[in-house]
Amino acid sequence: MKMTRSLLPRLLAGSFAFGVLLTATDVSADVQACLAASEQGQHARAAGKLREAREHFVVCGGAGCPALVRQDCAQWNSELAQALPTVVFGARDEQGRDLFDVLVSMDGETIVKKLDGKAVTVDPGKHTFRFEAEGFPVVSETVLIKEGERARVVDVMFEREGDAETEVAPAGRKKGHTPYPWIVVGIGAVGVAAGAVLIATAPARPANCDASTEMCSRVPGQSEAAFRKNQEDAGSADSQPLLGYIVAGSGLALVAGGLLWHFLEPTGSKRPSTALRVMPWTTGRSSGVTLGARF
Numbered sequence: 001m002k003m004t005r006s007l008l009p010r011l012l013a014g015s016f017a018f019g020v021l022l023t024a025t026d027v028s029a030d031v032q033a034c035l036a037a038s039e040q041g042q043h044a045r046a047a048g049k050l051r052e053a054r055e056h057f058v059v060c061g062g063a064g065c066p067a068l069v070r071q072d073c074a075q076w077n078s079e080l081a082q083a084l085p086t087v088v089f090g091a092r093d094e095q096g097r098d099l100f101d102v103l104v105s106m107d108g109e110t111i112v113k114k115l116d117g118k119a120v121t122v123d124p125g126k127h128t129f130r131f132e133a134e135g136f137p138v139v140s141e142t143v144l145i146k147e148g149e150r151a152r153v154v155d156v157m158f159e160r161e162g163d164a165e166t167e168v169a170p171a172g173r174k175k176g177h178t179p180y181p182w183i184v185v186g187i188g189a190v191g192v193a194a195g196a197v198l199i200a201t202a203p204a205r206p207a208n209c210d211a212s213t214e215m216c217s218r219v220p221g222q223s224e225a226a227f228r229k230n231q232e233d234a235g236s237a238d239s240q241p242l243l244g245y246i247v248a249g250s251g252l253a254l255v256a257g258g259l260l261w262h263f264l265e266p267t268g269s270k271r272p273s274t275a276l277r278v279m280p281w282t283t284g285r286s287s288g289v290t291l292g293a294r295f
Helices: 002-046 050-060 067-083 180-200 224-264
Strands: 086-092 102-106 109-112 125-133 139-145 152-157 275-282 287-294
Touching: 002 050, 002 067, 050 067, 086 102, 086 125, 139 152, 180 224
Parallel strands: 086 152
Antiparallel strands: 102 109, 102 125, 125 139, 275 287
């Protein structure tokens, strides 16, 4: 009986120690999970995966984590709440009517199964959104979402034409003028200026050279070098102005062609049924503009 009484305190002490050990093991495991979530969240944030980072920070910001870790994760989570951009999706048919039964995926990940006008949180960066609606070809739209951007509207229009996947610009966006016509105008302006310089700097015909015969007579006492110089000046007096007129005329043709190109260039969102083609041209002795139309 004495032996039984002496063993009882030992058994109670052993049970208590075992319970404390199990509790300490559980607490240690929770702390490790908190630290791992904190580290994973920081790595995800550095990689631009803000949504994933926020999930980790929610874990390490829980009540079961150490106070210091919980405080840091709560602060990081608050910062992500300001940095995470949001997108609002919209879709319309050819008549401009809103569509609702539209599935939207981002970079292969389904994020919306039906449009409801609510903002959706996404990671910043370049994303390709794929819109699918029954009875319409698939529409894809690639956009750059900026960090901290709120309620970015990505609105597309579905058309029933064609069976292949179609890239459609967001509704309301129109094609503008291209810079190419002004490049042509600039080249033409340079040509006009160069031609004017050639004409203005052409040498005068020497007095001892006849334009009708294209011959020069030697002046008494004139050296051979001076006589050759007269012949060269006479040749330049004929050829340089002609070259200047050709260059200037070609430049004017390019200017006119570039301006026509600019004003006749289609700028609508749909391809026109007709198209005008302007092609300036020049040869050694003439220049002009060729106009062509496609119907």
